[in-house]
Amino acid sequence: MKNRFTRKFRWSAAILSLIMMLIASGCGGSGNTDTLDAIKKRGKLVAGVKYDTKLFGLQDPATGNVEGFDIDIAKALAKKILGDETKVELKEVTSKTRIDMLKNGDIDIIIATMTITEERKEQVDFSDVYFEAGQSLLVKKGSPITGLESLNKDTKVLTVKGSTSAQNIREKAPDAVILEFENYQDAFTALKAGQGDALTTDNSILLGMQQQDPSFELVGGNFTDEPYGMAIKKGNPEFVKTVNELLKEMKDSGDYDKLYEQWMGVKPE
Structure with a gap:
């Protein structure tokens, strides 16, 4: 009786193992579909x-x-x-x-x-x-900010969450106050509203913002390769x-x- 139970248990375990392998294989195939x-x-x-x-x-x-x-x-x-x-x-x-x-x-x-x-x-x-592209700074025309060297503990720099720009500016200007926004349009709106002194991201994106509002300009050149x-x-x-x-x-x-x-x-x- 015991041997019969053992054989039955092993057989059931083998079937269960095979089913699990097939399920895993099916899931894997779906996940890895080209x-x-x-x-x-x-x-x-x-x-x-x-x-x-x-x-x-x-x-x-x-x-x-x-x-x-x-x-x-x-x-x-x-x-x-x-x-x-x-x-x-x-x-x-x-x-x-x-x-x-x-x-x-x-x-x-x-x-x-x-x-x-x-x-x-x-x-x-x-x-x-x-x-x-390359990262740069966008400021209001006439701003005292002329580049990275102008950023200090009294400067508010706007950027976007999850971007390399946010990481770069913290490394390049560790004393500046960094404010992050969900997207570029929100950041630019904040800059225009005077909530920050400069906006930083790739020059190509900043050029688009400058086209939207010519009262802003890029300063300091590019300080990264993007x-x-x-x-x-x-x-x-x-x-x-x-x-x-x-x-x-x-x-x-x-x-x-x-x-x-x-x-x-x-x-x-």
Whole structure:
């Protein structure tokens, strides 16, 4: 009787173990589904972009349309993968939310003024550099602030949560008071309202703000290198390869230069 019970227990345990392995295998297969395949099956690319960053991704409150350099890159990628640039869904991300949204599968790719860093490489895979930027300072014209050397314990510097800009300014100006906001538009609104003395982020983003309000200007030049990359969930080498192929094709054809000049007003160096 005891032997029969033991054999029955072992048999049940073996079946249970097999079921658990199959479940784990199924879950793993779903989690590791290649993003490129998923995009093709869905018939739509879901891109995480900024809605608050002039020149790169800015939503028109009147029409609801989002326009900018990053948006046009997303459309070009949709055309390469699916043959139609309109087959793209744009989802708003911020510097704080974008990596979690990518990991959770809410978006297929981040195209949102995202600087390539070693720390971020541990969480996501990056495309080749698609835009070269550098961090700078935006101030009201006539401000006594002329660069990093002007920042002290009495200076309030505005920036955005989760950005490399916030980390950089703390290192470059440790005595300054740093105030962080949810997005760039909120930070710029605060600067215009006199809640801070300077706003810091990439010069490309600050140039967009300057275009919005010419009473502000960039000072001090760039004090960092900020190479932008498109971020993709780890484990998708074919998708990374496809994105890099698109960048090469756009640069070889001259389409990249045209797009750059259209939005930035100057030709890329």
